[in-house]
Amino acid sequence: MLPRHRKLSLSSEKEDHAARHVIEQPHDREFASTARATILLLLKRLHSKRLISLGTVLVIVTVLLAGCQDDSPPPLKRVLDDEVRTYDGARDSVVRRAYVQHEWQPVWLTKDGPTPEARALLRQLCEAPNEGLPRERYNAQGLIDTLRSAYIDPVDDDKAQSDSLRRATLASADIALTRAFLRYANDLSVGRLNPEDVQGTWHVDQDRAATIDVFEQAMQEGVQQTLDDISARHLDYVPLRQAFNRYRQIAQNGGWPTLPSGVTLAPGDSSETVTLLRRRLAATNDLEATASDSAAVATVYDGAVEQAVNHFQRRHGLEINGVVNDATRAALNVSADERARQLALNLERHRWLPENLGQDFIFVNLMDFRLNAFREGEEAMEMPVIVGEKDKQTTAFADTMSYVVFGPYWNIPKSIAIDEILPKVKDDEEYLAQNDYEVVNAAGDVVDASLLSKEALERYDVRLREKPGPGNSLGLVKFMFPNDHDIYLHDTPADHLFDAKTRTFSHGCVRVESPDQFAEFVLPDDWTEEKVREAMNADERKRVRLEKSLPVYLVYLTAWAEPDGAVHFRSDLYNHDDELRRALDEPEQRPKSCAQLDSFLQKLDEAANENDGLLTRVFR
Structure with missing residues (x-):
């Protein structure tokens, strides 16, 4: 701020100091030096004749210098x-x-x-x-x-x-x-x-x-710390990254041996192929290296090898039987480079997930056919699930569960009603009654079956639904998180399907193996196991709201890693890995020092x- 107008006497030193205070603002220092000399001379002459106050001089100088400054941006x-x-x-x-x-x-x-x-x-x-x-x-x-x-x-x-x-x-x-x-x-x-x-x-x-906040964090806390914080936001991301680099290093070192086609290996066998198997299992830590190094047992399929094969099968979602059959051999022969690429794709999918999944949530990995329920950040329950067929794929999405319905109707999607049920109704007029289907109007009132037609279904004038009961396709309970995909979790009368390793049998919804236990988990504390079973078997339909909404994540992961380093792989049944690989257009990851x-x-x-x-x- 400029000083008020007042008269004062200055020595040359003070005059020089005042001039510097005003002029050392321009960007061009050479200009500033020349201007300083001129202004000093002007100050001395005007002040010596008492013609003008110093304050006025400073104002004039400031204006002149502002006009002379280089207005171009830095x-x-x-x-x-x-x-x-x-x-x-x-x-x-x-x-x-x-x-x-x-x-x-x-x-x-x-x-x-x-x-x-x-x-x-x-x-x-x-x-x-x-x-x-x-x-x-x-x-x-x-x-x-x-x-x-x-x-x-x-x-x-x-x-x-x-x-x-x-x-x-x-x-x-x-x-x-x-x-x-x-x-x-x-x-x-x-x-x-x-x-x-x-x-x-x-x-x-x-x-x-x-x-901009991330940038400022890097400026204040450091680049490495900021990027480490981003990477560590999910507990599963860091072990997955470590696994990726481990497999990438194996690939760069030449990979692992492959087994000849058409060969089945079982406990008690002895051959040179068993030696290859031992080396292959040791490469991914399924078999301890010391066990594979012993020349005396190198060709023998002993108990250690059987346990290693079981471990490998568990990691790959295969039938656990300790035998190297066609499916196990095919998984063993996938190259280290291909597995590293699969891990890289799933690193990208992990980055797609929200930073905070919550403390209480449901996590379903569609390609693992498994549901995991978390409470206060800790896993509290897990169970097998059934997902959509390859041509009726379950969508990966997230929403919040808000209520549970006991004795549910199955409101049949229009596509299923037109493509699958309507042709059967035309062939057999008793088909609806025999399968507990009924026709309802837009208001949900039951109407005469004669109103059912493709045109009426397409206009949403009518729709089909299946009556509640033990044979209902949704079973005895469904878990609702309203969404645009018309997908939810539910019971099923076809329990035998859970015996399969690859469980793609639904029209898109997710069927849970133990609906009574799952209902007890999501409902308020006063819903005991006995109370849940009574509601499931009651004749009346009952809707129960959750005390608080529960996030549900349906995700598509074909690889992940456990904190202990165990790496899991699953088949890409919906071909999404291929889609993602093409979209990333990934270059060859050649190592550079x-x-x-x-x-x-x-x-x-x-x-x-x-x-x-x-x-x-x-x-x-």
């Missing part, structure tokens, strides 16, 4: 403006906000070289394949080349032109580092792809972090020391 802002015009999307608005918050100063680069956070980011981008992400996506090599131009390339004869070019290059490099961080953090947080774009049967809302990065950073430091004067001038 180089960083100018480059940013130029680059943002060529890009679309939210990320560039975040870039702009980031530099506004930092007053258009470089956030990654200094005259002494890249900051420690810039170095951490470069290393993370170099090691992006460890997360199943391609480093090419973040242009890590391009960043290194730009930094080399900014810090290491020789100086041109024209100093002004050289400084201008180097300043612009540094600005571009700083912006490129910001963009790379935002893209990498986003990919790590919510995945490279929008799941609904690539896999139309995945509809699970994500908790998307505000990217990060030692080159260390060498480059060392050269960069040396160049920064040698060019200290130049860089000080450029960064001023």
Whole structure:
């Protein structure tokens, strides 16, 4: 704030100090030096003649200097403006906000070289394949080349032109580092792809972090800590990533042996093929290496091998019988490279999940045919389930369960009514009565079966439903989380289907093996096992609301890892792995050493020391 108008006497030293206070604001220091001398002379002459007060002089000088200042934006802002015009999307608005918050100063680069956070980011981008992400996506090599131009390339004869070019290059490099961080953090947080774009049967809302907040967290807490926090948000993600890198390393080292086709192996067998089997099981820690190393037992299918085969079968969702049959041999012969790719695809799916699943929730992995119920963050129940047939696939999505219906009707979907039931009704007019079906109007009132037709069903004038009872397709209870997919959990009268290992038998809904136990879990505490069974077997239909809504996640995972390191694989029955692989268009994950990065950073430091004067001038 300028001082009020008043007369005072100043010595030359005080005059010089006052002039400096006003003029050392312009960006051009050479201009500031010339202006200071002129203003000092003006101050002395006017003040000596008592023609004007110092306050008035200061006002005049301030106005003059403001008009003389270089109004062009700082180089960083100018480059940013130029680059943002060529890009679309939210990320560039975040870039702009980031530099506004930092007053258009470089956030990654200094005259002494890249900051420690810039170095951490470069290393993370170099090691992006460890997360199943391609480093090419973040242009890590391009960043290194730009930094080399900014810090290491020789100086041109024209100093002004050289400084201008180097300043612009540094600005571009700083912006490129910001963009790379935002893209990498986003990919790590919510995945490279929008799941609904690539896999139309995945509809699970994500908790998307505000990217400007993530950027600021990195600036305050460090890049490595911020990215580690993102990776560790799910307990299952870290062991899955570790498994991926373990299998990728096995593949890079040549993989594992394969078994000859047509050979069945069982306990008690002895052959050279058993030696191959031992090596194969040891490669994935199903068999302890010491057991496979013993020459005396190398060809014998003994108890240790049988236990290892059982462990392998359990991890792959196969029938556990200790015998290497066709299905087990096929799973053993899938290459390490293919398994690593499968793990990478499921790393992407894990990134699609919300950051916080909740403390109490239901988790159903469709390809494992299994339901897991959690209470206060701990698994409290698990049971087998049945999911949709291959041509009637169960959609992956999330919603909240709000009520339970005992003695439910089955409101038959229009497609099933038209395609499957209506032709049978035309062939047999008693079909509806024999199967406990009835025709109802839009209000839910039972109407005469003669009103049933394809046209009436398509117009929703009428619909079909199955009456409650032990033979009802939904069984004796259903668990409702209203959704656009018309999918829910329910009982089934066809209990024998749970004996199958591959349980794709439904029209899309999820059937649970133990509905009474599941009802006791989701309902209020006063619903005991006895009370649940009474409601299930009662003649009347009963609807019971949950005390609080319960999140339900139906997900599609073909690979996951346990905290103890055990890695599980399942078949891609709906062919979603192939869809995702094509969408990612993943490049070959060839290993590259990060030692080159260390060498480059060392050269960069040396160049920064040698060019200290130049860089000080450029960064001023």
